[in-house]
Amino acid sequence: MERSGVSRRALGGLALGGVLGGAAMGLSGCERPAETDLKPKSRQFPKDFIRGVASAAFQTEGAQDVDGRGPSVWDVFEKVPGHVKDGSDATVATDSYRRFQEDVDLIAGAGLDAYRFSISWSRVLPTGEGAVNAAGLDHYSRLVDALLAKGIAPYATLFHWDLPQALQAKGGWANRDTALRLADYAQAVVGRLGDRLKNYIILNEAAVHAVVGHVLGEQAPGLKDVNLLGKVVHHMNLGQGLAIQALRAGGRDLNIGTTLALQPCRPAGGPWAVWNRLASDGLDALWNKAWLDPLLKGTYPKAMDDFLKGGVVHDGDLATMRQPVDFVGVNYYAPVYVRLDLAAPGKIAMAAPPKGAELDAFGRHIDPSGLYEMLDRVRREYGAPKTLVTENGCSDPFGTGPAILDDQFRITYLRRHLEAVLAAREAGCDVRGYFEWTLIDNFEWDLGYTSKFGLVAMDRTTGVRTPKASYAWFKTLAESGVLPSSP
Numbered sequence: 001m002e003r004s005g006v007s008r009r010a011l012g013g014l015a016l017g018g019v020l021g022g023a024a025m026g027l028s029g030c031e032r033p034a035e036t037d038l039k040p041k042s043r044q045f046p047k048d049f050i051r052g053v054a055s056a057a058f059q060t061e062g063a064q065d066v067d068g069r070g071p072s073v074w075d076v077f078e079k080v081p082g083h084v085k086d087g088s089d090a091t092v093a094t095d096s097y098r099r100f101q102e103d104v105d106l107i108a109g110a111g112l113d114a115y116r117f118s119i120s121w122s123r124v125l126p127t128g129e130g131a132v133n134a135a136g137l138d139h140y141s142r143l144v145d146a147l148l149a150k151g152i153a154p155y156a157t158l159f160h161w162d163l164p165q166a167l168q169a170k171g172g173w174a175n176r177d178t179a180l181r182l183a184d185y186a187q188a189v190v191g192r193l194g195d196r197l198k199n200y201i202i203l204n205e206a207a208v209h210a211v212v213g214h215v216l217g218e219q220a221p222g223l224k225d226v227n228l229l230g231k232v233v234h235h236m237n238l239g240q241g242l243a244i245q246a247l248r249a250g251g252r253d254l255n256i257g258t259t260l261a262l263q264p265c266r267p268a269g270g271p272w273a274v275w276n277r278l279a280s281d282g283l284d285a286l287w288n289k290a291w292l293d294p295l296l297k298g299t300y301p302k303a304m305d306d307f308l309k310g311g312v313v314h315d316g317d318l319a320t321m322r323q324p325v326d327f328v329g330v331n332y333y334a335p336v337y338v339r340l341d342l343a344a345p346g347k348i349a350m351a352a353p354p355k356g357a358e359l360d361a362f363g364r365h366i367d368p369s370g371l372y373e374m375l376d377r378v379r380r381e382y383g384a385p386k387t388l389v390t391e392n393g394c395s396d397p398f399g400t401g402p403a404i405l406d407d408q409f410r411i412t413y414l415r416r417h418l419e420a421v422l423a424a425r426e427a428g429c430d431v432r433g434y435f436e437w438t439l440i441d442n443f444e445w446d447l448g449y450t451s452k453f454g455l456v457a458m459d460r461t462t463g464v465r466t467p468k469a470s471y472a473w474f475k476t477l478a479e480s481g482v483l484p485s486s487p
């Protein structure tokens with residue numbers, strides 16, 4: 001099977017114990033017909049609808065040994081042969097630690113309102129705790145000032161998968177103490193930047209980090225231990241609650257949310273569709289509800305019981321995890337298809353997208369209706385909070401060759417997903433903004449530089465940035481506020 005078919009994004013090869021159990025790697029065809037696109041009545045975005053781009057520290061900054069930064073789990077993971085597809089690493093990435101002003105100029109040049117970046121925990125606290133490294137915070141202070149000088153709103157993610165290695169050595173997210181350390185780190189950031197940095201995203205796609213990093217071992221910290229799952233999930237939820245409290249403690253007027261990888265978990269069709277629904281519901285509990293429910297309802301879905309047994313959840317934790325948020329960040333790329341497999345310990349296996357479905361570079365179904373579905377579900381089941389699409393985008397076909405500069409396929413993908421956003425707004429979803437992933441082709445985790453998502457290409461030898469057709473398209477959209485109807 002092509003590796004992408006079992007990538008983190010397809011959630012393949014799950015080996016979950018307990019209720020959700022382990023999964024076989026087999027694919028079954030799915031007869032669910034391809035979804036049609038959603039057509040909004042109006043193509044006009046409201047004036048205050050935020051248009052931005054998103055990035056992450058480890059994927060862009062480089063400068064790993066500069067200004068007192070400590071190592072993160074990704075520094076360790078990327079060095080192990082076989083972990084990164086092309087054998088590359090992020091020691092330079094897009095060199096954005098040094099070249100951030102160029103990035104800011106590109107964002108401003110596209111007329112965008114906002115930039116979502118992440119702060120590297122191990123620049124702020126090189127060992128994850130203890131004394132604050134002022135030089136690390138200085139960098140983000142400069143970045144925030146540079147953005148504000150151009151009228152761009154900074155949105156900072158506190159944790160985008162790069163846990164300080166020193167905390168990992170103490171058990172990482174499986175250690176309850178890490179939750180407390182996240183709150184300390186949040187406090188250090190807001191203490192220094194809170195006068196200018198108003199928008200905070202606590203965690204990025206905690207589901208991916210928990211499952212792919214701790215069960216599948218395909219990403220840092222590279223663990224394959226299903227027994228850690230309950231603790232990791234819970235401590236991330238708990239840490240998030242504590243971090244929100246820490247940010248709010250200063251009494252500043254902040255805009256605080258978190259970012260979830262929301263994927264519709266769809267049962268494969270065919271004669272077993274009813275049974276497949278059991279498997280897709282099980283995955284949905286772990287992938288979507290185990291993060292939405294604690295934050296917005298103060299509960300865990302029943303399917304998490306087995307993972308959380310043994311005193312993982314302490315008295316008072318549920319109340320701590322449930323925090324008022326100003327927005328829910330939704331990252332959406334594709335739905336996932338699931339089938340029941342009695343031979344698999346957990347009875348869950350991944351299924352192929354419907355026959356004839358249009359696929360992205362990862363072999364996932366390109367289906368804008370999935371974005372609509374998740375936005376609408378957040379509205380219906382979670383009290384219609386404000387939402388931001390904090391990531392959406394598509395990769396060039398995988399490869400080590402140059403980027404495709406005339407990237408019409410990307411424009412089409414973005415246009416169709418933005419139609420879904422407009423349609424969701426018309427259906428009553430309070431979607432306030434959209435961040436495209438990503439500004440510049442960067443280090444795509446375990447795929448290294450073989451996967452390119454940027455609106456801007458980068459020559460890895462010279463660092464020179466070259467805008468693609470999609471950059472010009474997004475600029476037109478940002479400036480006009482009207483979504484073109486083609487391509």
Ligand code: FCB
Pocket residue numbers: 056059204205208261331391437444445453
């Ligand atoms: C998301 C991650 C982001 C990037 C995109 C392509 O899952 O949050 O860092 O890898 O996928």
